Amino acid sequence: MSQPNPIKEFKPSNSMGFLHLFSPLIFVAIGLHLSLTNTFGWQFILGQISLSIFFFQCFILLHETGHFSYFRSKLLNRIFGNIFALLSFIPFTSWVAIHNLHHKWTGYRDKDPTTEGTVSPKFSTPLKLLVNFSWLFFIPVFTVGYRIGNYWNLKKLKKHLPERKLNGIYLNITIQIILYIFFFYLFGSWILGHLLPAYILSLMISDLFILSQHSHIEIPLSDGNPVKPIRFSEQIQYTRSISLFKNVGSYIYFNFNLHELHHAYPILPAYYLDKIHLEMPNTVSFINYIKDAKRMKGIDFIFNTSKKQIGK
Numbered sequence: 065m066s067q068p069n070p071i072k073e074f075k076p077s078n079s080m081g082f083l084h085l086f087s088p089l090i091f092v093a094i095g096l097h098l099s100l101t102n103t104f105g106w107q108f109i110l111g112q113i114s115l116s117i118f119f120f121q122c123f124i125l126l127h128e129t130g131h132f133s134y135f136r137s138k139l140l141n142r143i144f145g146n147i148f149a150l151l152s153f154i155p156f157t158s159w160v161a162i163h164n165l166h167h168k169w170t171g172y173r174d175k176d177p178t179t180e181g182t183v184s185p186k187f188s189t190p191l192k193l194l195v196n197f198s199w200l201f202f203i204p205v206f207t208v209g210y211r212i213g214n215y216w217n218l219k220k221l222k223k224h225l226p227e228r229k230l231n232g233i234y235l236n237i238t239i240q241i242i243l244y245i246f247f248f249y250l251f252g253s254w255i256l257g258h259l260l261p262a263y264i265l266s267l268m269i270s271d272l273f274i275l276s277q278h279s280h281i282e283i284p285l286s287d288g289n290p291v292k293p294i295r296f297s298e299q300i301q302y303t304r305s306i307s308l309f310k311n312v313g314s315y316i317y318f319n320f321n322l323h324e325l326h327h328a329y330p331i332l333p334a335y336y337l338d339k340i341h342l343e344m345p346n347t348v349s350f351i352n353y354i355k356d357a358k359r360m361k362g363i364d365f366i367f368n369t370s371k372k373q374i375g376k
Contacts, residue, residue, distance in 0.1 A: 070329055070332055070336070070339075070340050071329060071331065071332060074332060074333065074336040074339065075136070075333075076133045076134065076135060076136045076333050077135075077136055077333070078135050078136045078137055078140060080333065080335050081134050081135040081136075081140070081333075081335075084315070084318060084335055085125075087121065087315050087316060087318075088118050088121040088122065088125070091114050091115070091117045091118040091121065092114075092115065092118040094111070094114045095111045095112070095113075095114035095115030095116075095117075095118055095262065096111065096115070096258075097111065098110050098111030098114065099111030099112060099115065099258050099262075100258065103257070103258075111262075112261045112262040112265060113262075113265065114262075115259065115262030115263075115266075116262040116263070116265035116266040116268075116269060117266070117269075117316065118262075118266075119151065119152070119262060119263050119266035120266045120269045120270055120273075121316070121317075121318070122148045122151040122152050123148070123152045123154075123266075123270060124317065124318050124320045124334075125144070125148045125318070126145060126148035126149050126152050126154060126156070126159060127163070127320070128318065128333070128334050129141040129142075129144050129145035129148060130145055130156070130159050130160045130163055131163075131330060131331055132331075133331045133332065133333050134333060134334070142156075145159075145160075146236075149240070150240060150243060152211075153211060153244075154211050154215045154216075155215055155216065155233065155236045155237045155240050156236060157229075157232050157233045157236040158214075158215045158216070158221055158233045158236070158237065159215055161221075161224075161225050161229055161233065162177050162178065162214050162215060162220075162221070162224065162225075163178075165177050165224055166178045166179075167296070167299075167327065167330045168293045169293060170278075170283075170294065170299045170302055170303065170327060171283065171284065171293075171294035171298070171299055171302050172283070172284060172285065172286045172291060172294075173283040173284070173285055173369070174285045174286055174287070175286050175291070177214060177220060177223075177224045178210070178214055179278060179283070181213065182366060182367045183285065185367055187363065192363055195362040195363050195366070196361045196362045196363055197362075198362060199358075199361070199362025199365065199366070200358070200362065202268050202271065202272075203268075204264070204267035204268045204270065204271045206271050206274075206275060206362075206366065207267045207268075207270040207271045207274060208267065210274060216237065221233060272354065273306070273317075273320065273321070275357070275365070275366060276304055276306050276323075276353055276357070277303055277304055277323045278302065278303055278304070279357075279365055279366050280357070280360070280364075280365050280366070280368065280369060280370055280374055281302055281303070281304060281346070281369060281370075282369045282370060282371045283302050283369055296327060296328055296329065296330060297328050299327040299328065300324045300327060300328055300342075300344065300345070300346070301345070301346070302327075303323045303324050303326075303327050303346065304323060304324070304346045304347070304348065304353075304374070305321060305322050305323050305324045305325070305344050305346060305347040305348075306321040306323075306347070306348065306349075306350050306353055307321070307347055307348065307349050307350065308321050308350055310338070313338065314335075314338055318334045318335065319334045319335065319337040319338050320334065321350075322337045322338065322344070324342075324344040324345075324346055324347065325337045325340050325342060325344065328340075328342060346373065348373070348374065348375030348376060349375060352375035352376070353374060353375035355375075356374040356375050357374055357375075
């Protein structure tokens with residue numbers, strides 16, 4: 065008997081989408097309360113940790129709404145997607161366009177716009193030292209580079225996207241910059257004092273999760289040859305999942321750690337991913353992944369590939 069198609073079985077739901085928004089609301093409320101109660105003590109530190117989780121959740125929810133499958137309503141996905149994009153410092157329209165190409169070309173490292181920069185990069189000795197130092201000491205230069213280099217980089221956007229999409233992206237980028245200037249003009253000192261530490265911590269968290277998904281996995285190159293996109297169901301071999309405690313994975317990270325399943329079913333709402341029974345051969349525990357990855361130089365982990373399974 066054939067297995068039911070998860071895409072047909074699990075449909076996007078507005079009520080499920082709003083229900084899962086309680087988690088970031090709780091983290092931002094607790095974070096702001098603690099951070100404003102004591103601006104230098106342990107309450108401030110706990111508040112910043114809570115806010116950092118909120119900011120990382122905003123990035124995950126940008127990812128989900130960008131697939132237009134978090135809510136049933138396309139309008140709700142677009143509205144909330146732009147809110148989460150603003151909080152993640154990523155333009156929503158460029159995110160959607162580049163991330164769709166990432167899913168299309170996963171399996172060819174030189175055709176995927178998010179990984180093409182890892183192919184034979186030319187590093188000076190000082191730059192190699194910076195990469196290795198940053199990876200060893202959890203300095204999030206990779207996440208910053210990933211966000212700026214893929215979603216604000218006009219040269220890359222022009223390279224990968226048709227002209228008809230660029231005007232909308234330019235408008236989105238312009239509006240977002242204007243909003244940042246407006247908010248920083250009015251609330252700049254408050255933002256820097258109460259939100260910046262949490263945001264930096266969220267970038268450190270993002271580094272660990274984003275780099276876990278495709279780094280140091282053997283992914284072939286097209287080498288300029290004409291190739292066809294690899295089927296989603298066959299992309300599992302080119303990505304990695306991280307196992308977490310169930311409630312942590314489901315309600316804090318919204319199953320963002322189940323990346324093999326996401327690539328197999330990219331338009332499946334994230335809140336259903338943990339209900340899918342599919343073999344995930346590249347799943348490793350978070351602790352084992354961190355131990356193995358941090359033993360490696362940043363240059364080797366991020367810019368080289370290997371058949372050896374990290375964290376196994």
